[in-house]
Amino acid sequence: VYFYSAPENFNEEMLRGKRVIVTGASSGIGEQMAYHLARMGAHVLVTARTEAKLQKVVERCRELGAASARFVSGSMEDTAFAEEVVKEAENTWGGLDMLILNHIGHSYFNYFDGDVDHIRKLLETNFLSYVAMTVTALPMLKESEGNIVVVSSVAGKAPGPFAAPYSATKFALDGFFSSLRHEFIIENVNVSITLCILGYIDTDNAMQAVSHAIKVAPSPKEECALEIIRSGALRQHELHYPPGIVNGMLLLRGLAPGFLDTLIRSNIVRFGQPVPQAAPGTSAQPPSVRER
Ligand SMILES: NC(=O)C1=CN([C@@H]2O[C@H](COP(=O)(O)OP(=O)(O)OC[C@H]3O[C@@H](n4cnc5c(N)ncnc54)[C@H](OP(=O)(O)O)[C@@H]3O)[C@@H](O)[C@H]2O)C=CC1
Numbered sequence: 627v628y629f630y631s632a633p634e635n636f637n638e639e640m641l642r643g644k645r646v647i648v649t650g651a652s653s654g655i656g657e658q659m660a661y662h663l664a665r666m667g668a669h670v671l672v673t674a675r676t677e678a679k680l681q682k683v684v685e686r687c688r689e690l691g692a693a694s695a696r697f698v699s700g701s702m703e704d705t706a707f708a709e710e711v712v713k714e715a716e717n718t719w720g721g722l723d724m725l726i727l728n729h730i731g732h733s734y735f736n737y738f739d740g741d742v743d744h745i746r747k748l749l750e751t752n753f754l755s756y757v758a759m760t761v762t763a764l765p766m767l768k769e770s771e772g773n774i775v776v777v778s779s780v781a782g783k784a785p786g787p788f789a790a791p792y793s794a795t796k797f798a799l800d801g802f803f804s805s806l807r808h809e810f811i812i813e814n815v816n817v818s819i820t821l822c823i824l825g826y827i828d829t830d831n832a833m834q835a836v837s838h839a840i841k842v843a844p845s846p847k848e849e850c851a852l853e854i855i856r857s858g859a860l861r862q863h864e865l866h867y868p869p870g871i872v873n874g875m876l877l878l879r880g881l882a883p884g885f886l887d888t889l890i891r892s893n894i895v896r897f898g899q900p901v902p903q904a905a906p907g908t909s910a911q912p913p914s915v916r917e918r
């Protein structure tokens with residue numbers, strides 16, 4: 627708690643005129659981050675797949691007072707697209723101050739179904755595209771002494787059931803970015819890396835996927851979005867949000883891991899039957915919660 631507590635000197639003026647990319651900004655936490663940044667007077671570049679939604683987000687950002695707002699649409703399943711987004715920032719602004727990596731590809735909340743291809747695709751979207759964007763953005767971020775913000779989850783520190791593919795991608799983010807942070811410190815690279823460990827947040831997609839199965843109440847996406855920007859601007863190593871729940875879980879993970887696991891399972895409604903494993907060479911997937 628001591629190490630991850632932010633100094634209380636955040637000022638929204640810190641973001642005025644800053645050039646910020648927000649991925650996964652057509653809905654949920656990413657959309658709310660775009661609105662906060664716009665209100666603070668930042669230049670924002672938002673990205674996701676759905677152009678119609680991004681257009682609306684950009685319009686709203688302009689109304690809220692963004693220094694400028696634009697979007698690029700496409701899928702992060704393709705690392706070439708991830709690099710293209712960063713190049714768009716370079717061509718438009720000639721530099722970059724903050725890279726907020728937030729998007730996730732669709733997964734399911736259920737027993738692991740044995741589909742290895744799904745995990746490969748999810749790793750491309752949720753992990754490899756984050757690495758590709760970081761590599762492309764690094765020269766600009768070194769120049770501006772900027773910030774990389776990586777949005778992860780308690781599922782990337784203390785996994786629960788029914789989210790094996792998703793959880794794997796979030797653990798990968800911690801391994802990569804926490805190692806890279808060490809290297810930046812050793813080499814005096816003044817680019818901060820903030821890993822955001824989030825509990826359950828009330829976004830439409832998360833609620834649709836798990837509200838029937840989770841006993842804990844979700845935290846508000848607007849406040850969560852503000853905390854992410856704040857911790858990135860303050861160059862914190864990690865954000866734990868909501869702090870009570872996440873800090874409690876991480877403390878228990880060290881002190882009483884078996885008890886924590888029991889607690890996690892007790893907060894999730896048990897599903898009736900395990901999903902049949904895919905036969906070799908097939909990809910028998912359970913219906914996703916949204917499709918049912
Ligand atoms: N909500 C929660 O309870 C929690 C969320 N988090 C993390 O917070 C972050 C945001 O979550 P949340 O706001 O709930 O998510 P949402 O589902 O609301 O938003 C996901 C965003 O990613 C975009 N996206 C989806 N697929 C792709 C793709 N293939 N390529 C590019 N963009 C894509 C979506 O837009 P489009 O479909 O238009 O492409 C959307 O803008 C994630 O990293 C998540 O892991 C962590 C813990 C809990």
Ligand SMILES: C[C@H](CCC(=O)O)[C@H]1CC[C@H]2[C@@H]3C(=O)C[C@@H]4C[C@H](O)CC[C@]4(C)[C@H]3CC[C@]12C
Binds near residue numbers: 824831840
């Ligand atoms: C299954 C959701 C993604 C599916 C989709 O594309 O719609 C997950 C997105 C966020 C996950 C939640 C999260 O990260 C916090 C908790 C982590 C625990 O280990 C499991 C419960 C979570 C609420 C988790 C549930 C799945 C998601 C909603």
